[in-house]
Amino acid sequence: MTETLERKQSMTKLKNFEWFCPQPFMNTVINHDGAKKPCCVLKAWPGGRHSLDKSAESYPQDEMDVMDVHHTKFMKRFREEFMNADKPTPLIDKHCLVCREQERLAPTESHRLVYLDKFDEEHGEYREHTEDLESYIDTDMSEPFYLTMEYNAPNNFCNLKCHMCGPYNSSTFAKENEALGLTEGKGMGSSWLNGRTWVNDEDDMDKYEDIIKNLIEMKLVGGETLALPQNYDMMDKAIDMGVSGQMRLVITTNATLTPKMGKYGDIFDYVPHFKTCQMNISIECWGEKNNYIRFPSKWELIMKNVRRFAEMPRTRILFATCVSSLNIGYLNEVADGVDILQEETPDIYNDFATGSLVIGGANLYVVTAIPHDIREQYLDKIYSVVKPHHTQTFMKLASYLTDMEWDEELHNKMMIDVEKRDKYRGTCLTDVFPEWKPYYGNL
Numbered sequence: 001m002t003e004t005l006e007r008k009q010s011m012t013k014l015k016n017f018e019w020f021c022p023q024p025f026m027n028t029v030i031n032h033d034g035a036k037k038p039c040c041v042l043k044a045w046p047g048g049r050h051s052l053d054k055s056a057e058s059y060p061q062d063e064m065d066v067m068d069v070h071h072t073k074f075m076k077r078f079r080e081e082f083m084n085a086d087k088p089t090p091l092i093d094k095h096c097l098v099c100r101e102q103e104r105l106a107p108t109e110s111h112r113l114v115y116l117d118k119f120d121e122e123h124g125e126y127r128e129h130t131e132d133l134e135s136y137i138d139t140d141m142s143e144p145f146y147l148t149m150e151y152n153a154p155n156n157f158c159n160l161k162c163h164m165c166g167p168y169n170s171s172t173f174a175k176e177n178e179a180l181g182l183t184e185g186k187g188m189g190s191s192w193l194n195g196r197t198w199v200n201d202e203d204d205m206d207k208y209e210d211i212i213k214n215l216i217e218m219k220l221v222g223g224e225t226l227a228l229p230q231n232y233d234m235m236d237k238a239i240d241m242g243v244s245g246q247m248r249l250v251i252t253t254n255a256t257l258t259p260k261m262g263k264y265g266d267i268f269d270y271v272p273h274f275k276t277c278q279m280n281i282s283i284e285c286w287g288e289k290n291n292y293i294r295f296p297s298k299w300e301l302i303m304k305n306v307r308r309f310a311e312m313p314r315t316r317i318l319f320a321t322c323v324s325s326l327n328i329g330y331l332n333e334v335a336d337g338v339d340i341l342q343e344e345t346p347d348i349y350n351d352f353a354t355g356s357l358v359i360g361g362a363n364l365y366v367v368t369a370i371p372h373d374i375r376e377q378y379l380d381k382i383y384s385v386v387k388p389h390h391t392q393t394f395m396k397l398a399s400y401l402t403d404m405e406w407d408e409e410l411h412n413k414m415m416i417d418v419e420k421r422d423k424y425r426g427t428c429l430t431d432v433f434p435e436w437k438p439y440y441g442n443l
């Protein structure tokens, strides 16, 4: 008893670190191209064909398993930076751009803080693992401590081509880029795609056994998650190992397809094997505007599927949006739509929360591409129609609109992109978002 108390007192506490993030210690993201990284929002992470260490003996990540990558000097340095924030943090500064930027603009809101809050000793979703994580970081970390995993199958099939997406995550977007002669940016030149529009490689699930056996959360993403055979193989693995009942299954889906693709059937047949399930429904707006950005989806079909997902056992639904130049002025409609569903069935639908800020890399649909007059209209809307219980979320969006600098060059590139895609798709931005009229058709 005294020994346990002494151990607890001497243990490094997460809250004592200045800028800690749990992800590099307990989460792994397997990328389409075989890269392994600690979270999905990291920027400029080396691709799967590249090694993380520069030494001659190091291997490309796609030839290494999760623990090989965990043991690289690079990953050790990355983890150390979170534990020594008073020293220079070159890897964090480079790769954690999204969180750094989110916290610069709104100090209480970032992916990092969301993940950290899960380990809050009082209310955190993973609070029963907080002590284990604290004792783990006091070890040499040679053993795995992976509680959560995000699996991006080596398959970029998706039936949609959302504006802020790219060829790397959508074969349909890649095909459109090919038809439009757009060969640069947004992953078109990635060594994984290597000139192809659709990649669908086999993956051996046996190599993930060591990680799967300890998971409390398995997250499957896409492409379109529910249309990738590898995702059903991954769920089969967890079920057949007898460990699916210990984990939450998290599926990110555009909710437009529910194929019978696995040996147990469709997603409705798989979910009952897991402890709980969360369906993250990717939308950008509520209703018709969503059909425009997440082209060519149909809102009625999405909502029909969402209502079916809501009937699955032990399942919760989260509507997840990006924050982009096209939807930032309309997220209040998503918040209101979710409020109505919550009133109908309070135990099923999670609170509205905006997802990732579209920023950096080859992204065109960034808040910086919105001209000042349109920003004014969006800010007026935020200040006049947002319901009081959403204030915190929308103040974050207001600070993006106020503080993110206007980038005229990016704006021009975005308008060219919109117009090209509109012409090809037979759509028109200003039919759906009329505030862009002064800038449309001029280039």
Ligand code: SF4
Residues within 6 Å of the ligand: 021, 022, 023, 024, 038, 039, 040, 041, 042, 043, 095, 096, 097, 098, 099, 111, 112, 115
């Ligand atoms: S700080 Fe942000 S970007 Fe960096 S690992 Fe954590 S969640 Fe990912």
